[in-house]
Amino acid sequence: MSSPIRRRLSALTLCLLIAGCRGEGTGPDAATNTSPLPAAPTQASPESTALHEALLAQLANHRRIIVLLADEDKLAPATRQSATAIGQELFHENLERRTSIDAQFARLLARSQTTRFDAIAGELDYIESAPDLFDADRLAFVEVLRDLHDRLGAESSLPAIKLRQRIAQDLDALAEIERNYSAEISNVFGRFGTRAIELKREKWNDYVAHLRKQYDRDALLREHGVIEPYPMSLKDSDREIFGRDLPAKTVVLTFDDGPHHAYTEEITAILKRYGAPATFFEVGRNLGRLGADGKPTLGPMASISRGLIEQGYTVGNHSLTHAQLSRETGASLRSQILDTDVLLRGIDEKRAPLFRFPYGARNAEGLQVLGEAKLKSVMWNIDSLDWADPVPDSITQRVLDQVRAQQRGIVLFHDIHERTVKALPQILDRLVAEGYRFAAWNGRDFSVARETAPQQTVTTGYDRSWALVIGIDEYAHWPRLGYAANDAQAIADTLTTQFDFPSSQVIVLKNGEATRNNILAAFHDRLGHGELGRNDRVFVFFAGHGATQRLASGRELGYLIPVDSDPQRFASDAIAMSDIQNIAESLSAKHVLFVMDACYSGLGLTRGAGTNAFLRENARRTARQMLTAGGADQQVADSGPGGHSVFTWVLLQALSGNGDLNGDGLITGTELAAYVAPAVSGISQQTPAFGSLPGSQGGEFVFQIPQREEFLTASTQQLSSDAIAMNQKVEQLQPEDGSAPVTVKSLQGGEQQLVVPAHTGRLSDREVAQRANDRGLQLYKEKRYAEAEQAFTEALKLRPDFALAANNLGFLYYRQGQYAQAARWLENTLKIDPSRAVAYRNLGDAYRELHDKDRAGHAYRTYLELQPAGLAADSVREQLRTL
Template identity: 60%
Template structure:
């Protein structure tokens, strides 16, 4: 581990002050740094394997041995805070290994490692913000944060290592600076092509290609692919062959678990490419060894994907003439890069993002080099993509012959899962209309379906993890089996969340002690055998405490009491602490003997309709794009009480440690158009009443607990937000208002979004469509024109522009706009409509 630390330090010395280095010096430093890095990766792999073997050993002394290792990481002599970041990914792997052991010493060790990882995250934030102050001791943590400045750390490293010495150790001696020579005329190499290689400098302006080297990684490759999918961004994964499998003496591929990752990448639409077999420096290889590095990985890629791409990237960018000839013989093309993230060297995600964005600004286009084997790359990527999208950059993919920007469609909502920290999201959704022995209901199944759709479509719950029970499937045994069998067999993890929704009958039974006990009523329950056929809330409590998930939220569209909940409260700075505390919360539709109010809009009960409106964004009371269980209750309970005879109740179940279930609102990306649905008149009427209750939120909201007592919920504090975040929220609020036909308010919100972010094409289009809906066609056309200037690839804005010109009577401009739309989206859902309009004109 000390050798690992030494290599980590050398990489920092090599790459710091990169802006002051010449291009040749940067190339040398990066080349040697990458060698150091890959040598270190092999060390990490060996240490990881040794630790896994130690943890699995029956030797009782293993815990003392691991404790000694943690002592070194936590308080080793001479270690700076920044040094400890060298061990972060190793510590995460060790945490996963220890979690497999359920003995008491292992549980204690797991807690210690978790606290160390929290401290490492704090160290990372420290260097992001350049905090000078020395913090006090954290008694709950084993690592005591010293809070040195990064400059002090680098200055210390320079007393240990010198860049020139490191380069010399790896065979490089920087020459004296040459005298400047007259600049040669532009050549194909300068334009981005050198002897058949691709550098990215000939891409169209504001176009980038995203590439990821050195994988596949069993965790980070999938996480990176998920982030890319949220931005509709294509990418190329240059994979190392030995991470996929091996090739036997007969030339036959034998795949390993990495091949499964590759198949998932391919199924998600990403391009698979060759990065050699062992990541050796191929410029020093010749003969059969050189060919094997290229061809063995090609064989493995073909076994994964017979249509694998023809792209190859030399490790470290180091190649020789023989290597280029070998590529040509194999019909492969060398792909280099002109924008290096240096994510293999830089331990701080925000620094990686800043470097990439500064280089992109300078280059204006190109191929970006990342690595899909680092957690820091996963953390940096959303910030990079967010800024590139905001600045109007397009992402090009490989179509088999060249890099091209696909016809853009509306991007998927961006989920910022890193903020809430959940691994997987689960749901059990129950709706019962057709009771066997209880009065029939009319809205419960529709309520369950609406909630299930919201979880999947808006909040990204995987459909296979949303367990839905309707009518005859919602028996007592079926409901309990969903908890005890399906969740257990689905590998529920401690970092997961569970949302439970029940729509059906509820009942309350008076016990001999005088206490009320609530029940949920399955489809097969007999009213005369409530105690045996229904599910008591005490059993729900036991289930909630037994679930290994981090947070659980139960929402019951039924009325009963008898839970004895503890008081719920919000914490203005809860996000960081929230990950450490279990949360078990419940929100119910009403109290004892209250009837659920059916007859809400779209076939929903009033309670569930209000719940859906809250999850749609109205329950984000402090504007941070997060809806906690407490915020949801603070919105739903007073709103439902104001329009019905119900008094919803909310609280934390016994066993909760104060954690909050969190929904993270995706950024709305819908370009308003003639196909955008708006609410029905009865829905708008009910929402108007609900909004009247929420129009002047108080500092605290009073709701009932399930014993009928008042509970005060403190409204969360308003959080500071960047201008881009404020613009996005204004746009999202505008969309909600548009769907409620509140055009003046929607116009104000879209205008606010454009004040905050002048190049916001989405808000420009949406503002134009608000004018269009009010028959202000000239004003609408101007904003649609602004939208296409900001984002020329946005097909739907051209269709809107055609509609506005057509309504204003300008047939020539309308035809031109429709024509452009058809060129951008010939197979789009509005293609038939556009052709029909052109024929009419």
């Protein structure tokens, strides 16, 4: 009698010959099976269930290995190497599991009950005839069946003999399957050296396509702690950068041998005048020393390097003592490189992973040490010879001649010579005049971060930031509200924590404080008499009642209602919008934005200036803009999440970064309106309006999006279900193209189209990676885990050394119960940044869930050493006590 596997094979072969079927077998089409593993047999005993789960795990790794290594000749070398390494890991897991499965069979056979054979027969039924298995899937069990066949040979009972015969027939059928395949499986598994299986070619592509619907190679690599970065854009060798392949008219300014107690600061002052970035390669002995315990003791010069990093300059490694490293080997060579790296990390973990060999003298061993330490060698192709030439004019001419000849490159200077300080302005004058651009290190290569300087002026163009924030719930004579004071406080907190408005310059008036006199006094006394500068910005927010009065002329006039206003006399004791217009014109600030979470109409404008689309003019044009929640006879929707109105909730989402519609890192008044107005109109009965007030010259109020430094932990708050639902509605209402025109109400009651200018500047990889991480954080808080995983992955492809994104990806796995993957990424985080305490806490949590008490305890104790009084210290101590 033939086995079920043999009978099934015959049917499949006939199917292939007649109809070209894929070989899934009878039953449901496997292509529709989205589960990565088949289901367990029904009515299984606990012992059989445990055995079945082990077999499923064996099958899962078998499939993963195939997905990782299929078509490997098409993979990039780095990806191929990573896939092979992880495939090896999975293969050896299966070897260990095979031993475990064999032991489980042994325990079953050691029992006296006759049902022990039923349990084994049940697993054979599954392997032989489960409809959701491909023939290639069944090959995952060849060794398991061989082991069981050998073990049953020691049994003399009739049931054991029958089972052994059945397994022998199954092995014959599997051997036939193996013979029908050609080289595919041997290409995948042959490298592991324990079996050589050849399978059927005509079904192999279908089988791999089926597996790829269940597994993704990049996802498998990511789960095992590997994300391959995007290829470097430079064409220099993988290990060294010379600058010969920079874009035309692009130079990198580098300074060696510092820091210097005087000349380094003078050089940075010159660089600032020209807006030029630079890289400084520091000698370790100038920074401090390492103790016998390997910990750094920083000296006074270290503060100069720290200041360079804080100012945005790149700081790299120039060896410990400036020795000629081509003559060094072994421990001495490693000390020259690695000890300085420890000192630089002691100054700031943001130190760049760049190294410059003193004198350019290097050997193969030195380059190997750099590779192990994940440092990149930066050479030069333009030498100023400022170390030898005492004449500044001669240095200037030499550099300019070389730059003009090569049209690009990395320039070698030293910040320890006065002659360099004297030559540098002349060099920069000529380079700027001739159209050269200065490139900076972005985390992967040297690039020009932004194409145009005026946008930089916008982001840093304000001297001071002011705000008046008003929220009124507790009206005495008007209907009480339940959201306004909460809205006001949330806006004030956002201004101070996200956008660095000084708390002393954010005036908050809530409830009883928000009288007419107090509101007007805040405008006139705090903002109108001397304290406000011409290069300042003012943000005004009002949440409360609004009202509209029709004047004798037929024109409507809107009012903001203070807490002490009488409904019978609001025309005299409220604040008319004509008063707001007068206030706006009287303020000396460059840019003023009014945001009114109140419904009224009739601003009584004499004119309405359109918004200006040219941000490069923004620094010299005043702005007086207003965004309102709705018109007359419209009720403010107070059903937003978290006790906010719908309008303010959407406004807060815009300020969190969603309002950056063109991706330039800025949120303008126009972008706020283009994001908020359509969303609020789409989910409420309000029609927000936007426009410019008299006195505006077409400028834009601007927020610069801050970098988010939030490391995800167990204490990270996620949004409530109603907040998530609201954000989904808001997102659906946004146009796919952020630069597409958006129709909103004008302040005069008509309609207008807002056009957000497309961003044409080039963002550095570091900036793009930061934004991807920020997006991942937002998606995590909205519990959109798959999208968050992709965002954190993108950040790490752009910046492999991005500890923040590595931690966040690790915690994302933890939150989803994927503890082994979480531990891998948290370990990666600590390789990048060993001082990151929060990652130790997360790592301890992951190992605790994996029941690895030793590793969990070590991670928790390390956290407490780094943060003995941290916010999570008590929780971590409790976890230690319960291990």
